[in-house]
Every structure is written in structure tokens, then in C-alpha cells.
Amino acid sequence: MLRVKSGDLDKMGLLFERYHRTLFSFLYHMTGRADASEDLVQNVFYRMLKYRHTFTGEGEFRTWMYHLARNVLNDSIKQNKSRYHENVHELADKIGGGISADLEFEKKQDSDMLHKAMGILSDEHREILVLSRFQELKYDEIAGILNITEGAVKVRVHRALGELKKVFFTNANRKKAHDL
Amino acid sequence: MTCEHTKAQFTDWINKDPADPERIRIDRHLAECPDCQEEFTSSKQLWDMMGQVEVEVPTEKMRVNFNTMLGEYKETVRSRNKYSLDNFIDAIRQFVIPQWTVQLTFSLLLVGLGWIIGFRMNRSERAETAYTRQIDTLATQIQEMRQTMMLALIENPSATERLRAVSYTNDITDANDKVIDALFSTLDNDPNVNVRLVTLEAITQYAADPLVREKLVQSLAKQDSPMVQVELADVMVKLQEKRSIKTFRKILRQENLNELVKNKIEQTIKDLS
Numbered sequence: 001m002l003r004v005k006s007g008d009l010d011k012m013g014l015l016f017e018r019y020h021r022t023l024f025s026f027l028y029h030m031t032g033r034a035d036a037s038e039d040l041v042q043n044v045f046y047r048m049l050k051y052r053h054t055f056t057g058e059g060e061f062r063t064w065m066y067h068l069a070r071n072v073l074n075d076s077i078k079q080n081k082s083r084y085h086e087n088v089h090e091l092a093d094k095i096g097g098g099i100s101a102d103l104e105f106e107k108k109q110d111s112d113m114l115h116k117a118m119g120i121l122s123d124e125h126r127e128i129l130v131l132s133r134f135q136e137l138k139y140d141e142i143a144g145i146l147n148i149t150e151g152a153v154k155v156r157v158h159r160a161l162g163e164l165k166k167v168f169f170t171n172a173n174r175k176k177a178h179d180l
Numbered sequence: 181m182t183c184e185h186t187k188a189q190f191t192d193w194i195n196k197d198p199a200d201p202e203r204i205r206i207d208r209h210l211a212e213c214p215d216c217q218e219e220f221t222s223s224k225q226l227w228d229m230m231g232q233v234e235v236e237v238p239t240e241k242m243r244v245n246f247n248t249m250l251g252e253y254k255e256t257v258r259s260r261n262k263y264s265l266d267n268f269i270d271a272i273r274q275f276v277i278p279q280w281t282v283q284l285t286f287s288l289l290l291v292g293l294g295w296i297i298g299f300r301m302n303r304s305e306r307a308e309t310a311y312t313r314q315i316d317t318l319a320t321q322i323q324e325m326r327q328t329m330m331l332a333l334i335e336n337p338s339a340t341e342r343l344r345a346v347s348y349t350n351d352i353t354d355a356n357d358k359v360i361d362a363l364f365s366t367l368d369n370d371p372n373v374n375v376r377l378v379t380l381e382a383i384t385q386y387a388a389d390p391l392v393r394e395k396l397v398q399s400l401a402k403q404d405s406p407m408v409q410v411e412l413a414d415v416m417v418k419l420q421e422k423r424s425i426k427t428f429r430k431i432l433r434q435e436n437l438n439e440l441v442k443n444k445i446e447q448t449i450k451d452l453s
Contacts (some may be wrong), residue, residue, distance in 0.1 A: 016246050024238045034236040041238070042245055049253050078330050111233050115228075132191070133230045158188050165226055 001061045005052045016045060019062075022135065023069055029130040030073055032119055043072045059144065066131075066145040077123075117168040125160035132157050183209075186216050190223050226268055326352050327359050334362050339372040346375065349382045360386065364395050368402045376408050384415055400427045406438040413448040426453050 003011045016019045028036040048055075054122055055064050118126050131142045132153075143150045186209050189202075196203040210217050326348045333345035349355060349363065360383075367379045386392045396415065403409050409431070416424040428445050431437065 006330075009250065009257070012250055013247070016243070020238065020242065020246070024242070025235045028235055034238070038238055038245075041242060042249060044205060045246055046249060046253070049250070110229065114229055114233060123193045129230070130363075133227065134233070134235075154191065155188070157191050161190065161223060161226070168226060169222065 001048075001052070001055050001064075002057050004048075005055055005057075007048070012045070012049060015048070019065060020045075023065070026066070026069060026130060026135055027073065029118070029134045030126065031076075032115055036076070040069075040072055040076060044069045047072060060141070063141065063144045066158075070145070108123075114168060117164055119166050121160065121163055124156070125163055128153065128156045128160045129164065182211060183216050186210070186213070187212045187219055190220060193220070194224065194227060241251065323352055324355065327356065331358060331362055334366055339375055342370065342372070342375050343368065343378055344380050346382050349385075355386055360389075360392060360395075364399060368399055373405045373407055376403075376405065377411055380408065380411055384418075387415075387419055393419060394423075397421060397427060400424055401430065406441045409438075409441050410444045413444050417448055417451045420452065422452055425449055 001011075001015065015033070020041055023041045024037055027040045027044075028034055031037055031040070044065070048065070051068070055061070099143070117127065121129070128146075131137050132139070132143065137145075139150045140151045142153045146153070148156075186206055189206050193203055193206045198204075198207075210220060235254065308356055330345045330348040330352070333341050333348070336342055336345070346363070346366065349359065352359060364381050367376055367383060370376050383392065383396065387396070396412070396419075400409075400412055400416075403412060411430070412414075415421075416428075428449050432442065432445055432449075
């Protein structure tokens, strides 16, 4: 990134190759939508170029990248208030028919339910779970990204997991009751 | 270990090696407490499920879009550079050469105006010098007062008062030796890291004085707080104080030196030499 900062803009392609999947996965888990996430990833890379002078090289590049990604995400949430989550009917259309599809459907539905449950969480709680579980970042790194202490990260993960459990298992029970 | 405490340790438990003493302690509690056991089982179920969530793969379109964006951006940067240099010079040249007459009139006008203002000011100058002198005396008195207050407060047992003392120096433009000595004694000996950091900042404003710089280098060897060491390293780079390299090398040889400080100092030596 320091090379990009000093004017070697071609090095940006390298950064794209290295980080676009990570960024996409972060934004995908945060928004729940692939198409929107692709646009957001593009936005993050644009800001990297535009604000390259703000990268000091003192902290990790990854931390800086997540800072930008969070800003892009916040801006887009402000502009676009709706939460995006695919509903079950759309999913069924996608998968098609057949017995094997039923199994696939079950599995997909579990994963979809988890996704839904994540969507219900507060932004703060969803974010901490995405960073710690899906992005598999260490607590000290998350602390740097969120500007809080490691202890606070730990507490937040614990609370978020508790909330997710509440939402997910209540939903799952309701679904089972419905199936019966 | 209480249940409340154990439940909060779930992520530690799942991330740690089974042989880790912390994990063994948690496992021991779990074996005895069905309640926590159930809690952990459900958490783990959810945690594993989260690990299996599939992420859609970004399409090739994303890479194409990125490359287009990068290309366009490079293009704008290039044209902006062109604008800023050649075009700017051209614009100035075009503006300057044919309009020399306007310029001449304008400068003559300015000279005239200056002459009139100067003439008017001269008349009231005598009255003003008395005022200025008074203000000067007052300013010096305030400065002296600040220095005295600073010297009195800096020995205070409360860290806040000492911080205030150091902050007084922001307004002291011409610090005397006593003030400088007091600042250095605080920098070297104050038990509070924050006070030392603020003091360092205050001292740097007097760094034009060679004696102050020399003392800063000496102080380097006396610091044990990593934060102050890092800050001092920054100051040394800013002042381009090459004499500090020797001291830095000495610090590097210290055992159990903070890893961050070590990196910082290595970088500093590189920057200075």
C-alpha cells in the first residue's frame, strides 16, 4: 500500500487480488446480498485510491482496509435503509425440484435461517460476529478496527453470540412446530 | 470458577488448544455443571454452523469493473498533473505579459497609498510607542508569572496539577534555564507516563536551543516507558539528531526490550543514518 501511496497505482491491482475475497465476504455477511456487496467492494477500493494519503504505514494495512469498508458500509446503510435477505420462496426457485433438492433445501434453509438471524441482530453485534467468526480475525486486530479494547471485544462477542442464540433457536423451534 | 464467568469464556474455550491450562480449567467446570454444559453445546452447535455458511463467490464482473475503475482513476491523476504544471504556467504567462501596463499602474497606486498611510501613521506614532511599551512590560510580567507558577506547580503531588504546570509552558516563549531544568527533571523522573509525554511535547518547542537537544539525547537513556521511548524516537527523527543513534544502539542491546519499541528504534536508526 505504501507503494501505491507514493504513486505506483499499478500496485493496487495486487492489493485487489489479495484482498477482494476477504472484503467481499465481510460485506456479504454484513448485508446478506452478493450483488450489493460487489458494488461495495468496488467502492472500498476506490476510497483506497482516493484516500491513499491517509494510510500512514504505522498500523496494519488490513486494519485500515476494514476502517474504509466500515465507512462505505455505513454510508450505504444510510442511503439504503432496507435490509436485504432472500426469502425462502426465492430460494426454492433457485434450487429447483427433485428429492435431492429437498436435502439441499434443508441444509440451505438452516444456513438461510442463520443468515436471517444474523440480519435481525443489531449492527454492532452482527459486525463483531462477522469479524471474529467469518473473517476469523484475532481479538487484538478487531480491537484495532473498532477502536475498543480487547476486553471489550471479548464481552461483545459473548453478548452477540447470546443474542444470536436466542434469535436462532426461537426461530428454529418455531419452524419445527410449523413442520409438525 | 462461577457459571457466569465460565459462560463468558466460550470463545476462549473453542479457540484454545485442549491442553491449554485455561481450557482444562473450563473443561473441569463443565464436567461438573450440566447447565453450563448445555449452554456450551448449543453455542458450539451455532458456532460450527456459522463455520459452514457458504459465501457466494464474487463474479468476474467485479474484477472487470475494478480494472476499469483503476484505469479511469490513473487517467484522471495523469491529466490533473498536466493541468497543475504546464497549463498553470501557461496561464500565468498569458496573464502576465500583455498586461504589464495594468501592473505598472497598480504598483504606482500601491506606492502612493503606502506613502499616504505612512505619513498618517507617523503622526500618531509617539502616542502609540508609550502604549506599546506598557503592553510589552505587561506581557513580560505575565510571562514571569507563568514561569513562577509553573515552577511552583510542577512539584505538586497531584498528576493533574503537574500536567497543568507543563501546559503553562505553551505560553512561555522564552523559557529560562530554571524552567528548562524543571521540565527535564519531570521528563526523567515523573512517575506518571502521561505527564512525561506532555512534558516531552512541551520541551520540543524549545528544541532550537542546542543545549535542549543535547539534554534530550541524554534523557533517552533514562526512559523506561515504551510510550515515551517511541515518542522520543519520533522527536529525534524530526530534529534529525544524529547523536542519538549511539544511545539508541545501546537501548537495542537491552534484554526484554518491548518488541514494538525495538522495531521503532531500528526504523529510527535507519531514518537517521
